Amino acid sequence: MLNKQDNEYLCRIGPGTPMGDLMRQYWIPAIRSDELPEPDCAPLRVKLLGEELIGFRTTTGEIGLVQNNCPHRGASLFFGRNEEAGLRCVYHGWKFDVAGNCVDMPNEPAESDFKQKVKAVAYPTRERNGVVWAYMGPRQTPPPLPDFEANMLGEGSYSISIIHRPCNWMQGWEGEMDTAHQAFLHSGAVRVEQTRPGTFEHYIAKTPAPLLSVVDTDFGTSYGGSRPAEEDTTYWRIAHMLFPFFAMIPTGAMGHEVRFAAYVPMDDEHTLHWEIGAEIPEGERPAGATRARRGARAAELYRPNTTDWYGRFNMIQDSSNDYLIDREAQRTWKSYTGIDGVRQQDMAVTESMGPIMDRSKEHLGTTDALIIRTRRKLIAAARALRERGVTPPGVDTPEVYRQRSGGVILPRGVDWWSGTAELRSRFSASASREPTRSA
Amino acid sequence: MLTTKDNETVCRVGPDTPMGKLMREYWVPALLSRELPSRDSDPVRVMLLGEKLIAFRDTNGAVGLIQNHCPHRGASLFFGRNEESGLRCVYHGWKFAHDGTCVDMPNEPAESDFRTKVKAVAYPTQERGGIVWAYLGPRATPPPLPDLEANMLPEGQRVAQAVLRECNWLQALEGDIDTSHLGFLHHGAKTDADYRPGTFAYYAVHDRAPRYQVVDTEYGAMYAAYRPAGEGQEYWRYAQFLFPFYVMIPSGVMGLQIWTRAWVPMDDEHVMFYSMHHANTFSQRGLPPRAVDPGASTPTPEAAALAIPMRMQPNTTDWFGRFRLIQNASNDYLIDRDKQRRRLDYTGIPGIHQQDQAVTESMGTIFDRTQEHLGSSDVMLIRVRRRLLAAAEALASNSVTPPGVDHPEAYAVRGGGALLPRGADWLQATAELRKAFVDHPELDPTIAGG
Numbered sequence: 001m002l003n004k005q006d007n008e009y010l011c012r013i014g015p016g017t018p019m020g021d022l023m024r025q026y027w028i029p030a031i032r033s034d035e036l037p038e039p040d041c042a043p044l045r046v047k048l049l050g051e052e053l054i055g056f057r058t059t060t061g062e063i064g065l066v067q068n069n070c071p072h073r074g075a076s077l078f079f080g081r082n083e084e085a086g087l088r089c090v091y092h093g094w095k096f097d098v099a100g101n102c103v104d105m106p107n108e109p110a111e112s113d114f115k116q117k118v119k120a121v122a123y124p125t126r127e128r129n130g131v132v133w134a135y136m137g138p139r140q141t142p143p144p145l146p147d148f149e150a151n152m153l154g155e156g157s158y159s160i161s162i163i164h165r166p167c168n169w170m171q172g173w174e175g176e177m178d179t180a181h182q183a184f185l186h187s188g189a190v191r192v193e194q195t196r197p198g199t200f201e202h203y204i205a206k207t208p209a210p211l212l213s214v215v216d217t218d219f220g221t222s223y224g225g226s227r228p229a230e231e232d233t234t235y236w237r238i239a240h241m242l243f244p245f246f247a248m249i250p251t252g253a254m255g256h257e258v259r260f261a262a263y264v265p266m267d268d269e270h271t272l273h274w275e276i277g278a279e280i281p282e283g284e285r286p287a288g289a290t291r292a293r294r295g296a297r298a299a300e301l302y303r304p305n306t307t308d309w310y311g312r313f314n315m316i317q318d319s320s321n322d323y324l325i326d327r328e329a330q331r332t333w334k335s336y337t338g339i340d341g342v343r344q345q346d347m348a349v350t351e352s353m354g355p356i357m358d359r360s361k362e363h364l365g366t367t368d369a370l371i372i373r374t375r376r377k378l379i380a381a382a383r384a385l386r387e388r389g390v391t392p393p394g395v396d397t398p399e400v401y402r403q404r405s406g407g408v409i410l411p412r413g414v415d416w417w418s419g420t421a422e423l424r425s426r427f428s429a430s431a432s433r434e435p436t437r438s439a
Numbered sequence: 440m441l442t443t444k445d446n447e448t449v450c451r452v453g454p455d456t457p458m459g460k461l462m463r464e465y466w467v468p469a470l471l472s473r474e475l476p477s478r479d480s481d482p483v484r485v486m487l488l489g490e491k492l493i494a495f496r497d498t499n500g501a502v503g504l505i506q507n508h509c510p511h512r513g514a515s516l517f518f519g520r521n522e523e524s525g526l527r528c529v530y531h532g533w534k535f536a537h538d539g540t541c542v543d544m545p546n547e548p549a550e551s552d553f554r555t556k557v558k559a560v561a562y563p564t565q566e567r568g569g570i571v572w573a574y575l576g577p578r579a580t581p582p583p584l585p586d587l588e589a590n591m592l593p594e595g596q597r598v599a600q601a602v603l604r605e606c607n608w609l610q611a612l613e614g615d616i617d618t619s620h621l622g623f624l625h626h627g628a629k630t631d632a633d634y635r636p637g638t639f640a641y642y643a644v645h646d647r648a649p650r651y652q653v654v655d656t657e658y659g660a661m662y663a664a665y666r667p668a669g670e671g672q673e674y675w676r677y678a679q680f681l682f683p684f685y686v687m688i689p690s691g692v693m694g695l696q697i698w699t700r701a702w703v704p705m706d707d708e709h710v711m712f713y714s715m716h717h718a719n720t721f722s723q724r725g726l727p728p729r730a731v732d733p734g735a736s737t738p739t740p741e742a743a744a745l746a747i748p749m750r751m752q753p754n755t756t757d758w759f760g761r762f763r764l765i766q767n768a769s770n771d772y773l774i775d776r777d778k779q780r781r782r783l784d785y786t787g788i789p790g791i792h793q794q795d796q797a798v799t800e801s802m803g804t805i806f807d808r809t810q811e812h813l814g815s816s817d818v819m820l821i822r823v824r825r826r827l828l829a830a831a832e833a834l835a836s837n838s839v840t841p842p843g844v845d846h847p848e849a850y851a852v853r854g855g856g857a858l859l860p861r862g863a864d865w866l867q868a869t870a871e872l873r874k875a876f877v878d879h880p881e882l883d884p885t886i887a888g889g
Contacts, residue, residue, distance in 0.1 A: 174512070178512070178531075180531055180546040181530050181531050181546070183532075183545075183546065184528075184529065184530060184531050184532035184545070184546060185529050185530050185531070188529070188532060208532070208545055208546065209545060209546045209547060209548055209549075211548070322517075322518075322756050323518075325518060327481045330520055331479065331522075336520065336529055337518060337520075337529040338518075339518070339529075345529070348514075348515075348518055348529075349514035349515070349518065349529065349530045350514070352507075352508075352513075352514050352515030352517065352518065353508060353512070353513035353514055353515070354508070354513070357508075357512075357513045358513070359513075361508065361510070361513065362510070362511065362512050362513055363510045363511055363553075363556075363557050364511070364512070365511070365544070365546070365547050365551070365553050366547060366548065366551065366553070367531070367546050367547065368512070371512075
């Protein structure tokens with residue numbers, strides 16, 4: 001439960017808000033590289049942290065991320081001509097480079113120096129393995145990019161899928177902290193006898209309610225959800241919440257794949273949910289197990305992208321069609337929800353809370369321990385930044401993001417956190433910190 | 440004219456508003472029984488008095504009406520599994536009985552008693568006459584249902600229908616007690632020649648500016664509009680307003696017409712109109728049914744010949760997806776300007792109910808009544824507003840139970856028209872005719888004209 005004031009503090013991320021200031025300390029996934037497929041391609045409307053921005057790839061391949069409204073008289077630069085290493089407003093021909101410098105002002109007399117006095121808001125970008133990261137914060141020299149292994153393994157090994165979630169970012173992120181819903185929302189129709197003994201799925205079906213253990217970490221928070229496995233072993237599902245909105249989920253077997261999710265606020269009521277996964281190079285994976293990595297989400301589940309602010313990565317199943325719920329399938333136990341797709345199930349429940357859930361009305365139980373912990377930590381970090389200028393966790397320590405998540409079987413009685421330290425912090429030798437491009 | 444403050448007070452019905460509290464003293468129609476067609480059928484989104492609720496019929500046939508957001512983490516119970524006498528949230532499997540009790544919490548350890556500490560908001564319901572009634576009020580034991588005759592008829596004789604209107608409830612209700620629009624909006628293109636002399640319809644078209652009497656009643660207010668009829672007679676039209684949002688309109692023959700209209704606020708800007716009536720109420724008079732929707736009975740051949748049925752869009756599961764007309768604001772109610780121009784029709788909008796819908800919705804979702812100019816024909820709606828405001832004030836300030844709550848028998852009345860000798864006492868002369876649950880085989884239904 002949060003009172004209304006704390007709920008507002010936690011959820012709102014526009015410029016000047018405490019949580020908005022906190023997020024602006026970090027690099028943020030802004031655009032998937034293939035949204036700007038080639039030099040001088042069409043500009044892209046990008047809503048990010050409540051700001052309206054225009055993304056564009058210049059003649060030399062750099063990525064610009066500039067304010068939507070032309071500094072002159074406010075026409076949208078979306079209509080701009082992307083040409084000769086800059087974006088030119090079609091209203092009066094003013095042209096801006098990726099740094100926001102006004103490099104041409106052809107409607108002013110040639111002798112005018114007005115051009116030097118005008119600057120567009122433009123945020124630094126770095127492009128790394130398919131992700132365009134943006135830094136919207138106050139530093140002259142931005143901090144390093146976080147060491148997300150899945151975003152550091154090269155071309156061909158990674159996949160990136162994005163879903164637009166029309167609700168507050170925290171609602172989406174909290175779904176990742178709430179491991180207990182797995183046994184209901186996603187696999188409530190799975191019966192023990194349908195599962196193969198010795199599998200994770202079997203242990204979940206046998207014990208729907210996990211026991212939860214939560215720890216504070218130098219990147220955020222982590223949980224281990226435990227269920228009895230065999231006579232002398234325990235199945236632990238280990239997941240991480242990494243500041244300010246990243247998650248590593250507990251499905252699959254730890255060490256066979258790496259991935260992370262990001263709940264990137266477009267504004268207070270719209271979120272882009274990124275999922276980035278990569279293969280660990282063969283030979284570095286633990287022996288004996290097959291990899292369980294899921295591919296990118298099938299394109300046929302999406303509506304075509306449009307150029308609207310909220311026109312990117314919309315799924316066909318959405319609130320307007322009740323996520324295509326099939327009540328008959330629900331009734332006959334073919335599916336617990338009747339809604340197809342794990343992510344679509346998540347969308348249905350989190351979006352149905354309303355665009356910003358009123359947390360003064362909730363009732364949290366023991367399985368919500370991580371949600372409670374993470375909210376507190378976020379609010380405390382935002383307050384510390386605002387009141388004492390304390391840099392929040394992870395900003396200057398990119399290596400803390402070197403974590404792996406997933407399921408492990410541990411002997412009963414072994415501490416899940418220390419017992420997995422080595423497995424969790426392995427880091428592929430081929431991971432590279434170098435951005436592919438920066439601007 | 441109302442001040443902005445009074446207008447806000449009388450229109451807004453959310454929790455904790457004065458009018459919202461007044462309405463919560465009463466049982467309110469929440470949905471039609473047939474919207475929950477069978478046990479364990481699909482849950483339905485119900486917006487009621489500004490609250491988002493989920494209705495479901497459980498395995499035993501009982502109807503639950505519970506808060507939309509699961510008490511745990513707020514996921515909508517609309518997606519819930521309706522099974523084994525309860526609605527189970529698909530997020531973590533919490534399950535609620537129709538009375539809001541949490542009967543299962545399978546994601547918590549078996550030894551936890553958290554379940555006993557959680558309750559969903561759930562409102563008591565009753566089903567009668569095809570309507571699911573709900574009590575959203577404060578009493579532990581709700582009052583009795585009102586004795587509305589049209590809702591108490593035997594199966595086969597009763598009809599219950601619903602139509603969404605996209606404006607404030609009072610705006611819509613005021614149309615029902617504003618009798619003087621009849622001669623214009625609905626019959627403006629008619630002349631004496633269109634009706635048989637000696638009928639109600641003839642007199643109504645012949646004299647479009649009647650005079651009025653209004654009186655406060657135990658259950659609300661009543662008016663009658665009167666105009667000259669045949670030799671030594673007057674044609675009187677009686678209509679009832681019954682707290683908090685019912686109307687019995689004055690068309691038809693008093694003593695025969697069994698018809699209650701309810702304007703139930705979904706929120707401040709949407710109202711669900713319920714028509715509860717005897718199956719013969721319209722066909723007797725050769726009039727088209729006011730509401731025809733996919734589940735309604737077919738009118739008699741005579742009625743069908745005259746009918747411009749209210750064509751409905753298919754219901755959707757949206758909060759405002761129930762009982763929408765095809766004619767609506769987005770298509771200007773399918774106005775035919777040519778018909779309007781040539782006086783084939785006064786408005787050019789087909790359908791009585793649709794004409795009402797067009798004018799009341801066009802006032803805006805909540806009409807600013809500081810801008811109106813009321814005349815003598817508006818005397819009833821002035822009275823009703825005053826009664827509503829006074830009752831809400833009395834409840835808020837002195838906890839006075841509003842009219843009718845504990846007097847179900849007060850609702851056993853009828854509205855309609857009668858021919859009275861000139862100079863008769865309008866109240867005494869019709870005292871018997873206005874009583875519900877009385878048969879009048881001596882009355883001639885064709886006097887209405889139609």
